[in-house]
Amino acid sequence: MWFAGIDPTASPQTPSGVCLLNESLEIVFLGKCKGDREILQVLQNSPEPLYAVGIDGPLQPPHELQECCFRDDPPTCSHSQTTPYKGRYCEYLLTKNGFRCFPTSKNSFARRWIWRCFQLNQRLQKAGFTTLEVYPTATRKILFPQIRGKKQRRSTREALQQALRQTGVRFPAGGNVYSHDELDALLAAYTVLLLWQGKTVAVGDPQDGYIILPAITLRFPDV
Secondary structure: EEEEEEEEEOOOOEEEEEEEEOOOOOEEEEEEOOOOHHHHHHHHHOOOOOOEEEEOOOOOOOOOOOOOOHHHHOOOOOOOOOOOOOOOHHHHHHOOOOOOOOOOOOOOOOOOHHHHHHHHHHHHHOOOOEEEEEEEEHHHHHOOOOOOOOOHHOOOHHHHHHHHOOOOEOOOOOOOOOOOOHHHHHHHHHHHHHOOOOOEEEEOOOOOOEEEEEEOOOOOOOO
């Protein structure tokens, strides 16, 4: 069984991190792809069928909003949220459990990135792939709480790679220190593998969608 992870950027012109991982924890591909076409090419060239593709980003808008709320800048539609929190319920739960994330809200500064995630998800589904929303930052904090510091720092990335090696992940030969985008893609693929192993929890609800995390006990505070 094979697993994939993607860390999308806000623009197809900026390379995104992409990873292919097999059930033996061998990294078959870990690098950057520019544009959806290159991403699809890597996924479609996988020697084995992919169980699922983990995407580090929202795959759908909140149930009271539509894609038009994120397509235009600034939004020109009349949709609005009546929930007491911004974004989706899954994001509210993550934040309340100590995993801060960008809410998928109409006034988000990351609207371009949100729109890109929507479009990439639809393109992958159209190509026949099963897609899942994951959150690599939360995956790292759950699995490797001892690793602190900004993920962009070389020392943090080296520590993460060493921790992943200790879990059995087999990196390509050469001793490269990968970028944070590539390592987020790897964590995304690793989360999908954990799902296949039955070691995850789905955070969210049917209306706003789910984010897959490594198994952890969550608090469900009143809204």
